[in-house]
Amino acid sequence: FTQKSDHVQRGNYATLNDKDVAHFEQLLGQNHVLTEDLDGYNICFLKRIRGNSKLVLKPGSTAEVAAILRHCNERKLAVVPQGGNTGLVGGSVPICDEIVLSLQRLNKVLSVDEVTGIAVVEAGCILENFDHRAKEAGLTVPLDLGAKASCHIGGNVSTNAGGVRVVRYGNLHGSVLGVEAVLANGQVLDLMSDFKKDNTGYHMKHLFIGSEGTLGVVTKLSMLCPHASKSVNVAFIGLNSFADVLKTFVNAKRNLGEILSSCEMIDERAFQTAMGQYKFLNAPIAGYPFYMLIETSGSNGDHDQEKINQFIGDGMERGEILDGTVTGDPGKVQEIWKIREMVPLALIEKSFCFKYDISLPLRDFYSIVDVMRERCGPLATVVCGYGHLGDSNLHLNVSCEKFNDEIYKRVEPFVYEYTSKLKGSISAEHGIGFLKKDYLHYSKNPVAINWMRDMKKMFDPNGILNPYKVLN
Ligand code: FAD
Ligand code: 2HG
Ligand code: ZN
Structure with missing residues (x-):
C-alpha cells in the first residue's frame, strides 16, 4: 500500500x-x-x-x-x-x-417499462444484472464498462462513469432521469422523475451524478434505456500511425454515423501486454502500431454489415487501414471486446501501474504517450495509451515492477501540467476520489473550487460524507 x-x-x-x-x-x-x-x-x-x-x-x-x-x-x-x-x-x-x-x-431492479424505456433501479444493483434485466424487455442499459460484473449502477452514477458507449448514448447526465439520495442529516431527497423533460427549477439531480458520495448517498434512480439493437458488428483493425487512427475516426463518423456505437483505440504496447498476459485472448490480427475497435449497432444486419465492410474496404484502399476483420457473430464480438476489456487488468496483474484518465484535444491525444516514454526511459516497463478515442478520453498507463519514487516524480505532476496546458481534463471519467484531489486545480479554477467547497458545506455541514475525497 x-x-x-x-x-x-x-x-x-x-x-x-x-x-x-x-x-x-x-x-x-x-x-x-x-x-x-x-x-x-x-x-x-x-x-x-x-x-x-x-x-x-x-x-x-x-x-x-x-x-x-x-x-x-x-x-x-x-x-x-x-x-x-x-x-x-x-x-x-x-x-x-x-x-x-x-x-x-439495495440491489433490485424495481421496474422496466418497455414502452417508455425507463427503468427504475436500486443503487446497489450490479450493472451487468441491470443490463440482463433490461435485455429481457428488449432494452439495453446505455452504459458499458469492463467492471460491469462488479460495479453498481449507483457507483456508476456517483462517478458519472463513462465507458465504451458514450460516443453513442452520451454520458449519465443525459440518461439518468431521476435520483433518490439520502443527505448527510438523514433527509431523503426525492428527485425521481419518469420524464426526459422536466424544467421545474434547479436541476438538482445532476449534483449527485459524479459527486462521488460527498454530497449524499444515492439509493435509487431512473434511467432511460434505449431499445437493444438487432444487429451488432465489430471491426478490429490495425493501423500504422496515430494520424491514420484520426483519419479513420473521422471516416467512421462520416460513413457509419447513425449506427456507430463505439470507437476505441489500443496502442501496440497495451495490446501486447494484454496478449502476453492472458493466453485465452484470441486476436484476429497482430503486429501493428495501433489498433481500433469500431462497433456498429443498428436495426438491419445486411445494411449494417455492408456499410462497415465498405468503410473498412475504403480505408484499406487509401492505405489508412492496414488489416482488419469484421464480425457480427455474437461469440466473436465478445472475443474481440475481451481484448479491449483485459488491457487495464493486464497492466496491473504483475506490476505497479500509474493510471491516468485524461481528456485531451484529439489532435494532441497521443503526444503525451511519446513524451512520457521519453521521460521515463528504462525506469518504466510499459508506457502505453488506449481508451475511448470517440470521446477524446485517453488512458495513459505507466507501469513498473513496483512503486518507485523516482518514476513517480517523473510522471506527476507533469502529466497534469501537460493536460492543463492543452486545456484538457485531468479526470475524464474516473473521478477525483482520494488519489487525484491534490490535482483538482489543474482542471478547475479557484472560484469554481470555492463554490464546490461552499456546496459541500451546505449539504454536509459536519463533513461526515466521504471525507478526504475530491476536495482538500
Ligand atoms: P465504488 O468504486 O464502490 O465507488 C466509487 C465512488 O462512488 C466512491 O467515491 C464511492 O464513495 C461513491 N459511491 C458508490 N456508490 C455510491 C452511492 N450509492 N451513493 C453515493 N456514492 C456512492 N470507469 C469508467 O468511467 N469507464 C470505464 O470504462 C471503466 N472501466 C473500468 C474497468 C475496470 C476493469 C475497472 C476495475 C474499473 C473501471 N472503471 C471505469 C472504474 C469504475 O468501475 C467506475 O468508476 C464505476 O463507476 C465504479 O462503480 P462502483 O460501484 O464500483 O463504485
Ligand atoms: C477502461 O476504459 C477503464 O478500460 C480503465 O476506464 C482504464 O485502467 C485504466 O487506466
Ligand atoms: Zn475507460
Missing part, C-alpha cells in the same frame, strides 16, 4: 464505540453489521490504499440508509459510501476509520 493515506491527518470526528455498534445492530439486524474480515471493504481495487474501518453497514432500504446517516451525523461519525469498490481513484475505501456504508443489499 503505497501512497499518501498513511500521512493523512484524521478529521475531528467521533470514534466508534460499542453503543454505536449496538444501535446499528438493532437497526439493521446483526447479519448486516460487519466488524470482522473487512479487508475487501478497506482495500481499493488498485491495492494502493488500505483504510482502517472497523465497521461495515449493509442497509436494506432507503429508510435504513437515512437512519444510519442521521445517527452518524448526530454523533459526527464519518462514513464512506461503497458500491462495487471498482473505482480507480481511491474514492470508495476509508482513508482512516470511516464507517463503510455498503449498498450491496
